Ligand SMILES: O=C(O)CCC(=O)C(=O)O
C-alpha cells in the first residue's frame with residue numbers, strides 16, 4: 001500500500017514552511033505526522049492528567065466554540081485552569097493549520113476542542129461507537145452536506161505511553177468496496193428523521209452514504225482484519241492531523257489526548273476533487289447533496 005502517513009520534522013506551532021506536498025497528501029486522505037511537535041503542559045496543569053478530570057456523567061471534556069468548558073470535574077478554579085489549557089491547545093492547533101494550509105484561512109469553522117483523559121483500551125462500547133474499529137468519521141445527528149472534518153491530535157501522556165492507531169486504505173478503495181452493499185437512500189425516511197429531531201437538518205444522500213460506510217466498516221470484522229492497514233504508535237510529544245471523514249482510522253490504545261476539530265467547505269479545499277463528496281459523486285454517478 002502507498003504510504004499513508006507523512007512525517008514532517010517541524011518543531012514550532014508557527015512554522016514558516018507551507019509545503020504543497022503536505023497539502024496534497026492531507027487532501028489525499030493521508031495523516032500528517034509531526035513527531036517533534038509537543039504541546040507543553042504547565043506544571044500546574046499536570047494535575048489534570050487523571051481520568052478524574054472528567055465529570056463521570058460526561059463522555060468527554062470539551063471546550064465549545066464560545067470558550068465554555070463542558071464535562072470537566074473540579075471546582076471553579078480547576079475548571080478555569082483546565083479551560084485555559086485546552087484553549088491554549090486550540091490556539092496552537094489553529095496557528096499550525098493556518099501556517100501549513102494558508103488558503104483555508106477564514107473558511108475554517110471552529111468546532112469543539114476535546115481533552116480525553118480516559119484509557120482507550122478499557123472502554124467498553126457498542127460496535128457502532130467503538131473507535132477501535134477502523135472507520136471514517138460520520139455523525140448521525142448532524143448532516144454536513146460534504147463539509148470537511150479536519151482534526152488535529154496530540155498525545156500528552158506523561159508516562160511515555162503512545163497512542164496507537166491503525167490507519168487503513170485510501171477512501172476511494174473503502175468506498176468502492178462498501179458502496180455496492182449500502183442501503184439505498186430513502187427521502188421520506190430522511191424527512192421522518194428530521195421531523196423526529198433525530199437529525200438537526202435533512203440528512204442528504206451524501207450523509208446517508210457516509211454513515212453507511214462508517215457502519216459498514218465497523219460492523220464487518222472480516223474487513224477489520226483483512227483490510228490493508230498500518231499500525232502507528234503516536235508517542236507523547238507528537239501531533240498528527242487528518243481529514244477524519246476521509247482517512248480510515250482506529251484507536252487501539254492510549255490515554256490523555258487533545259483534539260481540535262475544524263470544518264471546511266469542500267470548495268475551499270486546494271483540490272475539491274479529492275474530497276469524499278467528489279469521490280462518492282463520481283462513483284455513484286449522481287448528485288448527492
Ligand atoms: O481517540 C482517538 O485517538 C481517535 C478516536 C476517533 O476515532 C476520533 O476521534 O474520530
Ligand SMILES: [Fe+2]
Pocket residue numbers: 131135136137244249
Ligand atoms: Fe474517528
